[in-house]
Amino acid sequence: MLGRITAIMVKEFIELWRDKSGRIRLVLIPVLQMLAFGYAATFDVAHVSTIVLDTDASQESRDLVARFTASQRLDVVAIATQEADIVAAANAGLATVGLVIRAGFARDLRSGHGARIQVIVDGTNSNSALIALGYIGTIVARYSQDEADDFAGRLGGAAAARPVTVTLEQRPWFNPGLNDRWFFIPGVIGTVTLVLIVNLTAFAVVREREVGTLEQLMVTPIRPAELIAGKTLPFLVVGFVQVALVVAVGTLWFGVPFVGNPLVLAGGTLLFLLSTLALGLLISTTCTTQQQAFATNFIVLNPIFVLSGFAFPIASMPKVLQWLTYLNPLRHFLVVIRGTFLKGVGLDVLWPQFLAMGAIAAVLLTASILRFRKALE
Amino acid sequence: MSTGEPDAIVVDGLVKRFGAFVAVDHVSFAVAPGEIMGFLGPNGAGKSTIIRILCGLFAPTEGHVRVSGIDVATDPEGVRARIGYMSQKFSLYRDLTVLENLTFFAGIYGVRRRARAERIGYAVEMAGLGGREGQRVATLSGGWQQRLALGCAILHRPRILFLDEPTSGVEPMARRRFWDLIHALAEDGVSVLVSTHYMDEAEYCDRVALINHGRLVAVDTPGALKRAGGGRPLFVIEPADLGAALAALAGAAGIASASVYGGTLHVAAADPHYDAADLAALFAERGVEPGRIEPTAPSLEDVFVDLVASDTRTGGRAA
Numbered sequence: 001m002l003g004r005i006t007a008i009m010v011k012e013f014i015e016l017w018r019d020k021s022g023r024i025r026l027v028l029i030p031v032l033q034m035l036a037f038g039y040a041a042t043f044d045v046a047h048v049s050t051i052v053l054d055t056d057a058s059q060e061s062r063d064l065v066a067r068f069t070a071s072q073r074l075d076v077v078a079i080a081t082q083e084a085d086i087v088a089a090a091n092a093g094l095a096t097v098g099l100v101i102r103a104g105f106a107r108d109l110r111s112g113h114g115a116r117i118q119v120i121v122d123g124t125n126s127n128s129a130l131i132a133l134g135y136i137g138t139i140v141a142r143y144s145q146d147e148a149d150d151f152a153g154r155l156g157g158a159a160a161a162r163p164v165t166v167t168l169e170q171r172p173w174f175n176p177g178l179n180d181r182w183f184f185i186p187g188v189i190g191t192v193t194l195v196l197i198v199n200l201t202a203f204a205v206v207r208e209r210e211v212g213t214l215e216q217l218m219v220t221p222i223r224p225a226e227l228i229a230g231k232t233l234p235f236l237v238v239g240f241v242q243v244a245l246v247v248a249v250g251t252l253w254f255g256v257p258f259v260g261n262p263l264v265l266a267g268g269t270l271l272f273l274l275s276t277l278a279l280g281l282l283i284s285t286t287c288t289t290q291q292q293a294f295a296t297n298f299i300v301l302n303p304i305f306v307l308s309g310f311a312f313p314i315a316s317m318p319k320v321l322q323w324l325t326y327l328n329p330l331r332h333f334l335v336v337i338r339g340t341f342l343k344g345v346g347l348d349v350l351w352p353q354f355l356a357m358g359a360i361a362a363v364l365l366t367a368s369i370l371r372f373r374k375a376l377e
Numbered sequence: 378m379s380t381g382e383p384d385a386i387v388v389d390g391l392v393k394r395f396g397a398f399v400a401v402d403h404v405s406f407a408v409a410p411g412e413i414m415g416f417l418g419p420n421g422a423g424k425s426t427i428i429r430i431l432c433g434l435f436a437p438t439e440g441h442v443r444v445s446g447i448d449v450a451t452d453p454e455g456v457r458a459r460i461g462y463m464s465q466k467f468s469l470y471r472d473l474t475v476l477e478n479l480t481f482f483a484g485i486y487g488v489r490r491r492a493r494a495e496r497i498g499y500a501v502e503m504a505g506l507g508g509r510e511g512q513r514v515a516t517l518s519g520g521w522q523q524r525l526a527l528g529c530a531i532l533h534r535p536r537i538l539f540l541d542e543p544t545s546g547v548e549p550m551a552r553r554r555f556w557d558l559i560h561a562l563a564e565d566g567v568s569v570l571v572s573t574h575y576m577d578e579a580e581y582c583d584r585v586a587l588i589n590h591g592r593l594v595a596v597d598t599p600g601a602l603k604r605a606g607g608g609r610p611l612f613v614i615e616p617a618d619l620g621a622a623l624a625a626l627a628g629a630a631g632i633a634s635a636s637v638y639g640g641t642l643h644v645a646a647a648d649p650h651y652d653a654a655d656l657a658a659l660f661a662e663r664g665v666e667p668g669r670i671e672p673t674a675p676s677l678e679d680v681f682v683d684l685v686a687s688d689t690r691t692g693g694r695a696a
């Protein structure tokens with residue numbers, strides 16, 4: 001029994017090492033994901049290209065435009081002479097924001113009735129547009145406040161007339177710098193192991209089916225349970241090595257703090273890996289060629305990725321999809337990862353996630369083993 | 378062959394259906410210890426299906442199959458521990474070396490550690506792979522891969538060997554060597570059930586089973602099959618115009634079959650008393666020049682073509 005499992009495991013490791021594309025998958029996927037999410041992925045919106053149409057051309061309008069120019073977030077890239085220029089710039093993608101200050105702006109302001117400006121935003125990328133609008137709102141609010149103070153001062157009311165204000169004191173917990181990298185890098189542990197382990201497991205089985213060695217194995221005295229154990233245990237080991245690798249690079253190279261208990265993360269990893277192994281096995285039972293397996297992996301892994309909270313907040317999803325995410329092992333694993341990395345919480349907080357992952361792994365493993373045995377017969 | 382020992386393989390009334398398709402149709406035969414039984418038949422005749430049922434890969438729809446005295450349906454794992462199986466695909470791990478493949482299969486078959494080195498050494502020697510133990514299987518030629526696959530299949534000293542078209546795609550010299558190995562194994566008492574579509578290989582078997590449309594058309598020694606030959610006289614003719622001669626024979630009274638062999642026609646008569654003069658008269662009547670007409674002894678291939686043709690015509694009722 002143990003001899004047969006060992007024989008398969010040894011063979012599996014040799015094949016994994018000899019297979020050039022397998023080795024590339026093993027190293028390249030984690031490295032690329034780390035680079036992509038460590039350096040490229042950020043929610044920050046900076047240097048929003050802005051075009052300005054100022055038909056008022058007053059001291060006040062120039063002051064407002066200067067505040068846009070001075071902002072780190074917005075870059076005034078062009079001055080328009082007519083509204084058509086803004087349309088053209090938006091169509092060509094040269095400007096994301098158009099600021100329109102019409103004639104009469106300064107006059108209205110001085111009258112004390114308040115003045116209007118118009119902001120046009122290219123909403124193609126809704127997220128960036130929303131954030132840019134936030135920046136503009138802040139700039140305009142400050143300008144408005146300053147103008148109001150100035151107006152009140154000139155009327156002679158001075159400090160007494162100044163309205164009461166509320167000051168917001170911000171102190172983000174767990175990630176004081178609101179560093180996107182701290183959010184993404186721990187998540188990469190989940191996505192890398194998901195993609196890699198599902199792929200490796202599915203391909204390891206489908207390859208044998210395609211080449212014909214699976215049939216050869218079936219006429220040996222090996223039992224299905226031994227075959228499944230021998231074919232999945234190596235990838236459990238590979239999974240743990242991958243996780244260790246990503247944790248090491250994330251903390252040592254990208255400086256993401258790890259404040260929790262490594263054993264809690266290891267326990268969560270084990271439960272998650274069992275789900276990914278089962279998923280790979282399940283996919284392998286539906287495919288006869290490696291090409292099919294590749295396509296199926298793509299179809300299956302994409303929703304898991306999107307519905308995990310890795311990048312898109314689950315709270316913003318429609319209710320039905322939110323319920324669906326509870327069936328997603330990656331969703332729970334990400335909570336465990338981020339909880340251990342950034343918050344340092346333990347099983348007292350994370351037990352629901354452990355329970356959910358354990359249940360998902362049990363269901364997936366049972367289904368995959370039953371299907372696998374059936375596929376062998 | 379019959380040494381008084383119980384038969385190694387007993388197949389009794391075997392039927393296998395896939396939906397409405399009957400892949401194996403009431404097949405019964407037995408293989409004695411040390412006997413080489415050849416399965417001969419067109420592609421899709423059911424040869425592989427029968428072998429797979431014997432290995433426990435498919436469950437029979439009807440009938441009983443005993444291998445090494447064990448019912449395959451009730452104890453497939455017990456059967457698998459006692460048999461060796463090799464298919465035309467030579468199911469080896471191409472990225473692994475010769476030695477790694479042998480070590481792997483020794484582990485899978487549960488060959489004891491003490492016996493392992495000896496068995497692997499034997500397999501390496503048998504396959505003629507001495508000095509190439511560290512070579513990747515992918516870099517070996519077809520003949521070597523074939524002998525290595527056989528070596529892997531006999532590591533656990535099985536008493537019964539199933540070979541499913543083991544020589545397809547291998548050059549003639551390597552095929553010849555492979556058959557020497559099969560004979561050596563049979564002399565040690567191993568029963569071999571081997572399917573092939575090479576007629577010359579059927580001559581190397583102790584007995585041959587002709588299979589057509591899932592039915593067992595005939596089982597006998599190659600010599601007996603040829604002697605029987607359906608009891609029909611056989612003639613070789615060399616007409617100038619093959620097509621015209623074939624057309625002249627089509628549907629002619631007294632003619633059982635006619636088939637092309639290179640530049641000649643093999644013509645089997647239905648009547649045992651039909652002779653060369655009758656055939657010449659037939660051609661004269663149709664105005665076709667038959668060329669040289671010579672009575673000949675049927676080869677195994679003639680017998681095979683004849684039996685398959687009459688079996689297909691009658692739908693198995695005559696057989």
